[in-house]
Amino acid sequence: MSTGDQRTAATLLRMYGRTYAEEAGIRLRDTPQPLYRLVVLACLLSARIRAPVAVAAARCLAEAGIKDPRRMAGATWQQRVDALGKGGYRRYDERTATQLGDGAHLLLDRYRGDVRRLREEADGDPGRLRKLLQELPGLGPAGVNIFLREVQGVWPEVHPCFDAKAAEGAARLGLPRASGALAGLVKHDDAPAFAAALVRAALDKEVAEEVRKAARKGT
Structure with missing residues (x-):
């Protein structure tokens, strides 16, 4: 994995790393x-x-x-x-x-x-x-x-789980699409939030662009 990929993943997680369960008020x-x-x-x-x-x-x-x-x-x-x-x-x-x-x-x-x-x-x-x-x-x-x-994050047998929609978000960000490669960019406990953030990037191209710009600037 490249330093650039790690920086992009960290930026995405910081800016949009919130699971949908958290948004719904579920303490999973x-x-x-x-x-x-x-x-x-x-x-x-x-x-x-x-x-x-x-x-x-x-x-x-x-x-x-x-x-x-x-x-x-x-x-x-x-x-x-x-x-x-x-x-x-x-x-x-x-x-x-x-x-x-x-x-x-x-x-x-x-x-x-x-x-x-x-x-x-x-x-x-x-x-x-x-x-x-x-x-x-x-x-x-x-x-x-x-x-x-x-x-x-709580059922280890399904980790890593980065489906096609998460992979679509990864592609928009210039990240690898494979589940194993994506899992390697973040800590195990951060995988659900990272996956949710990738989905947000897939659903909204402005999210992906914002993250790419912030990652390039190091902000």
């Missing part, structure tokens, strides 16, 4: 509630909707007390729709409210409401983990990528 740990809230956030972010809106909707669900599968399943469809709408998540609110309810029931029935049991069933196999996660309604390949990017 390997415990049931934060992991479930991350599943919900990944579902919301995977729709064709702006990330800040998805993050706001996730916060509104939490503010409504809907923080775990039992409460999600116990909430009425309208209560879920209303919470999503309060966060501005209106285009997909009705479909998503149904998917979240169905997903909560599946987690309760199959894993007793604990996402860690899904992980245990995967038995350390990232491919198997992806397949099991995609069985949750509303969590397709894009949503699974989001979940794994964020959870890699």
Whole structure:
């Protein structure tokens, strides 16, 4: 890895190194509630909707007390729709409210409401983990990528996780695209925030340009 790549990575991390979980008010740990809230956030972010809106909707669900599968399943469809709408998540609110309810029931029935049991069933196999996660309604390949990017700091078996969207951001910044190479640019604990920052660079070319200029100046 070059000194320039390390400088660019450090600049990106300093300027935009904040996970989407953090933005949604989730203190991510390997415990049931934060992991479930991350599943919900990944579902919301995977729709064709702006990330800040998805993050706001996730916060509104939490503010409504809907923080775990039992409460999600116990909430009425309208209560879920209303919470999503309060966060501005209106285009997909009705479909998503149904998917979240169905997903909560599946987690309760199959894993007793604990996402860690899904992980245990995967038995350390990232491919198997992806397949099991995609069985949750509303969590397709894009949503699974989001979940794994964020959870890699607490589930070591999925590290490094820099998917195609993160690689797109890396290319804009002139960084290597391979997961292993990107992981080598930051500390292990910083991988989730670095991945999120790369995604921001992929979504907004002005972010990438701002970081490149700051890295060149050493600011």
